[in-house]
Amino acid sequence: MDSLLPLREAVAKLNRPFQIGTCVRPALLRDEADYAATVAAQFNTVTPGNEMKFCRTQPTQGQYDFRDADMLMDWAPAHNLAVRGHTLCWHECVPDWLNVLECSRADALAMLQRHIGALAGRYRGHITIWDVVNEAIEEDGTRRANSPWQRLIGDDYLDTAFHLTHATDPTARLYYNDFDADGMGGKADQVYELVAGLVKRGVPIHGVGLQMHIALDKRPTQAELAANMARLTALGLDVQITEMDVRVRHMPGTWEERFAQQAVVYREALEVCLDQPRCVGFLSWGFTDKHSWLTKRFGDDEAGLFLDATYAPKPAFHAMHAALAQAAPAV
Ligand code: G3I
Secondary structure (H helix, E strand, O other): OOOOOOHHHHHHOOOOOOEEEEEEOHHHHHHOHHHHHHHHHHOOEEEEOOOOOHHHHOOEOOEOOOHHHHHHHHHHHHOOOEEEEEEEEOOOOOOHHHHOOOOOHHHHHHHHHHHHHHHHHHOOOOOOEEEEEEOOEOOOOOEOOOOHHHHHOOOOHHHHHHHHHHHHOOOOEEEEEEOOOOOOOOHHHHHHHHHHHHHHOOOOOOEEEEOOEEEOOEOOOHHHHHHHHHHHHOOOOEEEEEEEEEEOOOOOOOHHHHHHHHHHHHHHHHHHHHHOOOEEEEEEOOOEOOOOHHHHHHOOOOOOOOEOOOOOEOHHHHHHHHHHHHHOOOO
């Protein structure tokens, strides 16, 4: 690792603003030296994996806990890293009290205003991008009924959330972020319709996050990803790949063969992003197989990231470097 050019230095050679990043766990930044050193060396942007979510910041109604988020907001700039805020409105990580709350629409709107004011206000001017709304729709385009904001406010909670965030932190770029909407067709079409509507209504949305939680056998082609990015940017929006990981454990072949295919998938996605002038960032959901949500969800030996459990580079890491080198202007 030591002899390899860090990803952030390869990105600096692109001569364009570009976020290369990962989600992080502040507790590991504090407790595990290899983890913290790798984040600081490799990336220019971090996303808090959980620490800005509602269930973590307001576990009891009216009582806020910003300790972990504050720690990241101190650590990141001290290591020259930008922070991507994640996430203001989501149907997961909702505190129990909010899941059972019954209140009027007016009271729910006031609560949304307090929530956004508390978080986006606390970090005003220090967050580059907010995932204002995360995963608001189902596969068929219907709204997620289990979102408290959907339940208590209705469809227009999205418009309101973007307006409130913009009023609170006018310099942050505001994103809609979703999964399984990376290529064309299906949910991607629904996300396109949703954000096109926001743009048409003059809602302050600036970008769309394509999460890219994918697998070797469940992923968009380069052409599909490029086409989706092209139609979203044609609306005047930026795009980012925001949470990439590539599952391999269920596939046939040796680990070596699977990691070789995984490398191609990472390289192709980064190539498409770098080829699109308004794709302004490429972030993964973790970076080492030692600490990945995938192992908890899909099995201990799932290995969807680009450093192994000892922080050694996998083929995917070298493939990302290849894509960055290819995109860098000749000197
Ligand atoms: O911190 C507690 C720990 O004290 C406890 O012992 C343990 C018992 O299970 O749980 C720990 O909290 C878990 C937390 O992750 C930290 O590991 C929560 O139960 C678990 O629900 C939480 O899951 C997170 C999930 O979002 C829900 O918030 C994952 O880490 C996180 O990777 C995942 O991230 C989402 C993005 O925000 C949105 N896109 C999809 C992505 C993957 O699902």
